[in-house]
Amino acid sequence: MNPAELEDLEVAWSPDPADFAGTPAGRMAARHGIATFDELAARSVSDPEWFWAAAAEDVGLRWLEPYDRVVDLSGGIEFPRFFAGGALNWSDYALDRWVDAGAGEVEAIAWEGDDGSTRSLSYAELLALVEQVAGAFRARGVGRGDVVALYLPMVPEAAAVMLAAARIGAIVAPFFSGFGPSPVRERLLDSGAVLMVTADGFTRRGKLVSMKETADEAAAEAPGLRSVLVLRRLGRDVPMTEGRDEWWDEALAAAQPVAVPEVLPSDAPCILLYSSGSTGRPKGCLHTHAGLPFKFAQEARHGYGMQPGERLLWLTDMGWVMGAYLVTAALTNGGTAVLFEGVADHPTPDRLWSLIERHRITVLGLAPTLVRILAGMGDEWPDAHEFPDLRVIASTGEPWNVEPWRWGFRHIGKGRAPIVNMSGGTECGASIVSSSLHRPIKPAGFNGNTLGMDAAVVDPDGKPLSQQVGELVVGAPWPGMTQGLWDGAERYLETYWSRFPGRWLQGDFAYRDGDGHWFLLGRSDDTIMLAGKRVGPAEIESLLVDDVDVVEAAAVGVPDAAKGEALVCFVVLAEGADAAEVTPRLQEAVAAREGKATRPKAVHAVAALPKTRNGKVLRRVAKAVYLGTDPGDLTALESPEPLAAFPRA
Known part of the structure; x- marks a missing residue:
């Protein structure tokens, strides 16, 4: 707007x-x-x-x-x-502090899996789990300032890893559960993580995500990674590297719980x-x-x-x-x-x-x-x-x-x-x-x-x-x-x-x-310069999604020999909408409200926009793929599938 x-x-x-x-x-x-x-x-x-x-x-x-x-x-x-x-x-x-105050039986975590299964942990139960995880970390030489990589699905153990690392003065580095080997490897190397917690796998939309195999491929090129703890999320048989990999439950069972948290400087x-x-x-x-x-x-x-x-x-x-x-x-x-x-x-x-x-x-x-x-x-x-x-x-x-x-x-x-x-x-x-x-x-x-x-x-x-x-x-x-x-x-x-x-x-x-x-x-680096006027992409996108046939939209600026920069839009249409009828209408709607100089050079109907798992549209990726240039860091993408059929200039 x-x-x-x-x-x-x-x-x-x-x-x-x-x-x-x-x-x-x-x-x-x-x-x-x-x-x-x-x-x-x-x-x-x-x-x-x-x-x-x-x-x-x-x-x-x-x-x-x-x-x-x-x-x-x-x-x-x-x-x-x-x-x-x-x-x-x-x-x-x-x-x-909540357990000490008598609130230990209050529910701390409620969990529901992709398959509909559920679990619940009280504050006392979560604290006991965190103490045990912290003990397992310590037993593997993790201490103050060491980095623990968290590569898990959205399960209660993920919260426990986060707080257990904090409990002993370590630093937790959470990785997106949908990452492939390359972004996991990159973060393992950059962070210098000495221990990683992962799972045998999980399901998303009912389909298997082979998390352990991905972790193995990434860890193969991370020489500083000493230990990998593997959560039995699905009960799958997965490869285990001798001397490095251990099952989560077995590591916790043998650990001495850390009952007293480290006293750490505020910074x-x-x-x-x-x-x-x-x-x-x-x-x-x-x-x-x-x-x-x-x-x-x-x-x-x-x-x-x-x-x-x-x-x-x-x-x-x-x-x-x-x-x-x-x-x-x-x-x-x-x-x-x-x-x-x-x-x-x-x-x-x-x-x-x-x-x-x-x-x-x-x-x-x-x-x-x-x-x-x-x-x-x-x-x-x-x-x-x-x-x-x-x-x-x-x-x-x-x-x-x-x-x-x-x-x-x-x-x-x-x-x-x-x-x-x-x-x-x-x-x-x-x-x-x-x-x-x-x-x-x-x-x-x-x-x-x-x-x-x-x-x-x-x-x-x-x-x-x-x-x-x-x-x-x-x-x-x-x-x-x-x-x-x-x-x-x-x-x-x-x-x-x-x-x-x-x-x-x-x-x-x-x-x-x-x-x-x-x-x-x-984002100010997403700004589009149209006829000497700075236009924010959200302004154009708001207009586009006002159309009853448009579900999502992304607007980008592309080089133009005559104007310097021209507007190109990508839209996901509602089921049954006719792209040949809708896209010209959208071009005219933008021109009618924003002026003829802002009329989109093109409006492309696409099956999906490149997005992060939490729903943020990555305009820079859409623009780069369209222009055939380097899209930069793609590790935040939920899926690369939309890019395969994405239009090119």
Whole structure:
């Protein structure tokens, strides 16, 4: 959508102001003499040291040694040390403190597999498993600073591996469960992992994924990998390398449990998350015990009220940042993390809808693209379910289009549960802008900067903009930001800090309307220059998916001899739609709204768009394949199949 249309958007959902006082954010605010959310939001930015200290206390970080300073900037704004002098352990404040408080029998993890099987672990049971896994790691020589590779499907053991590594001061590096040998090998080599946990396999849409064989091929060229523990997920016979491979259950049975977590400095690293880059190899983002897990928990608590008794389901994979989000946002707040190994529409189109009801989901997390896909399957599937427990829908990953947002609010949220949109990333360790349940929400947007985040929109010279499109930046550090990149400081500084010194460059085009609502218009490196005008791809895509025959869309700019750059669009059509009739209509629709100069050079109907498993459309890949150029890092792709039949220029 263009800025004029964004200004015309009306509020779709409004809170009752009286509700604020009874929420976690409201109770925290009251303890500090703050009466309203707007006052809390303003102070969180004007006095960030106060806010992060108050938030850490409210979330319940259990300090094993007290901190001296909220933030130490002696290393520069690019390398802050939060809660300097303090010591804690992610495993301890996610699990031990709840068991110590008498909540050990509360359900920590509920799991459902692709095949419909289910499991449940209480906080006490999960803690016992984590202690045993930590002991197995120690028995294999894993200690502080060592990297443990997590290459598992979405099973409870994945959460246990994450927290067990943290418990002994190791660093967990989660890999996407759908990776082939090459991306797994690349990450094993880059991280220097000494131990990997994998499985004999799992099923996706009922089909076997041979995980162990993939792990073996990758590990063959990773000489630093000393041990591989293999989970019996399916009970398959798989090859086992003598001296390196051991069965998970046997290793745990022989291990001495680690009952006492390591006392670690607040800035000790705990998780290495890989973010795919547009070219070259992916970026390894390093996060700390008092960083990303705390920021995740704080946002969930203060943004949409996550607290004990809540049940959070996020459709994701442990290899994506939202896998870690699911585990820590739920457990650090005393709730239940619901892990789903399957997909939303298998074996029937109502799998997700029945899952929400069966597991009594109160907070549902998903990506906008998934909503667009589910909407294309028909209203009748979600409309057959009431979702009586669902309180809020959370989303992230890419910009929304207005009509899919409205569909989700109407058919999933039933006009009752709002969509709380968030945007940040793997490097941010959570969000920069987000919606909150404490302010009115407009479709497809964000009703403010996230608490504690000094966000702004600036022009190419770094000057603040109001009601104009510009770059999204952050002017102050925050606990969740990556502590540099795994391969050193140079790439980190160049990527995030070089263009606007003293400000973090997020790489998104943003717009803030006259009512203070934010909208993201796509990655700034995806910008299309049409007749001298910068156009965000999301603006074009929103128009395209407004057509009843379009399910999904991607817009890219391609070189053009006459114009410099021309617009090319790729669309997935609804079943039964005639491409020969629809695509010319779409060309004319774009020209009619955006002007003749923006008329697409071509609109191609495709079977599928290149996407990540969590639903983010990879425009750069679509563009590169179309032009026959190097598509860069492809490890985030859910499947390479769409590329085989993709149109070429």
